Amino acid sequence: MFKRNQRLSLCMRLKNYQQIGGGTINYCYSTDLKSKVLTVYMFTGQGSQHSRMFSDIDSIHPLMKTKTCQSIFFNGTESDEEIMNSFRDFSFPVLRNLNVENIENPPTSLAQPLILIQSILLFERYRELLSKTSRNEEIACMLGHSLGEFTALAACGGVSIEEAIKLVNVRGKSMERNITKEQETDMGMRAIINIPLQLMSDIEKYFTSTNQKESLCPCCDMANINTPQQVVLSGLKSDMDRQISMWQENYKCKLRAIPLNVHLPFHSKYLEPVSIDISNAYDEIDTGNIVRKLQHPIVANTNAKFVNTFAEIKALSIHQVHKPVLWNMSIQSIIEHVRREYHTKDTTPTTLRFIEFGPQKKLEPMISKCCSGGNGLNIESLSFNTLSDVNNYFQ
Template identity: 30%
Template sequence: MRYALVFPGQGAQEVGMGKSLYDTFDAARDVFQKADHALNFKLSQLIFEGPEEKLTLTAFTQPAILTASIAAYRVLTESMGVSLKPAFLAGHSLGEYTALVAAGALSLEDGVRLVHLRGSLMQEAVPEGKGAMAALIGLEPDVVEEVCRRVAPNKECQAANFNSPGQVVISGETSFVEKAVEEAKVQGARKAVMLKVSAPFHSNLMVPVADQLQKAFEKCQWNLPHCPIVANVSAQPVFTVEDIQKALFHQTYSPVLWADSVLYMASQEVDTYLELGPGTVLAGLIKRCQKGLKTYSAMNEEDLRIIAALFNEGGAA
């Protein structure tokens, strides 16, 4: 078995995620407590108790998902004693920051502070109602890009997430995204729907966010990752701190090449993907990218023990 660790992005959050791990494992409790201390507010209370409408605000969602995902990772590696040596790590959008924490390139504290800032800046970058995103199902990527060019020649609307074959998310100014949705239906999209999001992620409207994040990068302690990270922006591994920072900078306003990232890892003989964190979205996308890939998703003790058993039985290379 040649495997990769993957970490979910925004949208996977749910009230109560990680609470059972917090109650059971010292490793998880330590993660949540360190995140609270780093942010100087009770993120853990918000995660465990809600309210949901506050947890879904981008500024809180991003550090919440990173914290819960790292708690699952630490329970697996510390409490359950699994020695993980993945071929690659990768994460979807926000999840790329989680991957960097898991790989030792960033501390947990710097990671949660960065994504809290990232979420806050994204929330504030565009006035409410001016930006939007939409999911287009059933069109090839080149058709989606042509739709965007046709309705938004100055890139007021762009492809933002290439998630899997036939699933592309677009992002940009609301009026142009709405026009693109209608044009996509004309071009034969099986489904084209506006998404309930608070900002137009991975579009040119996020360029000011990238500039401010660049300054924040300079205040963090960076290390070489102990495993290659497959970057969203290129679907290729990055190894150096300089390349990691460039990838994160461009990722802010560039499309997430998730499908290509999976295909790259599969081309390197990765056949198993461990999704650590809330939800099962990435597992579903991975299976649609290439047939025959195995996936495991874990955010509770039972699922983590299933993954641990794979290694205890000697099935991991």
């Protein structure tokens, strides 16, 4: 533990470890016990699912018995005990009905609602236990990675959890419908790491500029800009090969490409038709009878800006499916916002705490890479991946 009189401008993750439940929560303790703490809630995206993600649920959640969950995962005749056991064992009737062999990587239309449900269960348990303490957690904003943006929308109260499940189920089905099995074999996604500074600088300038001229990624689509050293490409495998070769030649560098274990080319032009289905799904749930407000700002994937209204995040999330996730720029935007709105206006030191909710630790490890300069802030990061993680954290 740091001494009280120590000061760090940037507190990188992994300074202290505590093994909790099924995963490790990485603490980076604030060096000033009197510092002002602002919290950012983060929600993971697709690829974080696994067959043990509900193994420690201790009771059936009302959400699991809703008509939406029944129609997606069950036959409609299951008892409460059968429903809870299906979640615990990851043995849903729909997986058997569809003859899904690899339950670790179920169809997109099932994986997305399952990740959203598990993330919300963790978030709700955290908020429930937090309310029983004397801590007053001030929320700076929320954000999610791709699918996680819809989880953030539910966590912010813009839509109900059941409505969010409907949205991502429609989103997943539309993705599957717009890419044929024949196309799948030729398509994919690749993480590109060890990116030189000049290339990353050009990438970020290109995707945040309103005066885009020649494309910086002409051969395929940019799916994610995750950290200052990593981006993800999406599209035809041959096109991604050409794009990597072009960058290596133009920037005189050697890039490392890692194929991702996904079914579809997420955030690519091939999924642009999905936007129509998401828009229609929004129209079905947002009939104008409810005044929808966000309880907290959401930092949007597609422009890395703070969004304060439901109408704006709705419009952005509709087209997010075929546009890049600007994750690194989003984290930088949050740091700059907190530094400008809080840190420079108050003599009290400011701590910015990022908390991830989801089946696996995916976003938390990226925080330290995105926060290479904290602008005088203390940076902390945690990741909750099981209910046991949350329960033990408050013990």
